[in-house]
Amino acid sequence: SSGINAEYGDVLPENTGDWSDRATTIPGWNVVVYPQPGDVVAYNGVPAIVTSQNTSVTVIGGVVKESNWGFRLGHENAVVRRFVPKNIGPVTVVGPKRVRFSQRDAVVDTCSQ
Numbered sequence: 603s604s605g606i607n608a609e610y611g612d613v614l615p616e617n618t619g620d621w622s623d624r625a626t627t628i629p630g631w632n633v634v635v636y637p638q639p640g641d642v643v644a645y646n647g648v649p650a651i652v653t654s655q656n657t658s659v660t661v662i663g664g665v666v667k668e669s670n671w672g673f674r675l676g677h678e679n680a681v682v683r684r685f686v687p688k689n690i691g692p693v694t695v696v697g698p699k700r701v702r703f704s705q706r707d708a709v710v711d712t713c714s715q
Contacts, residue, residue, distance in 0.1 A: 619647040624681050631683040638684070643672030645680035652682070 620626045621644035624633060637643055641652040648671065650660035656673040659666060672680040 617647075618644070618649055621649040621683065622647055622681050628683065630685055630688060632686050634682050634684045637672075637682045641682050641684045643680050643682045645672050645677045 615621060615626070615628055620628060621642060631642070634641065637652045637655075639652055639654060642649050643652050643658050644650070648660060650658035650671045652658050652672075653668060656670055657668060658671050658673070659668045660671050661667070662669075662671075671677075672682075
């Protein structure tokens with residue numbers, strides 16, 4: 603196997619409801635408080651990908667739609683998860699930096715001004 607399955611084994615969620623269950627551990631996907639683009643926000647068993655502040659993309663009725671899913675009034679209990687590869691530790695960036703990630707390490711370059 604390749605990709606996430608090769609790194610974490612066969613441990614991906616069995617159903618979409620797992621994404622919105624804060625008590626379910628999904629290896630590589632940490633529950634976070636402040637959503638960022640690329641995170642997964644899930645509410646009531648429906649996951650979506652965060653695209654910008656208060657906006658996400660999900661499939662509704664077989665159609666891909668960008669909306670405020672997961673951020674609407676009443677969605678206060680939505681669960682947000684961020685993928686963190688286990689081979690990359692925390693990276694602290696101070697000042698204008700550009701971070702590049704590879705499978706095994708992180709490289710931080712100073713941006714030219």
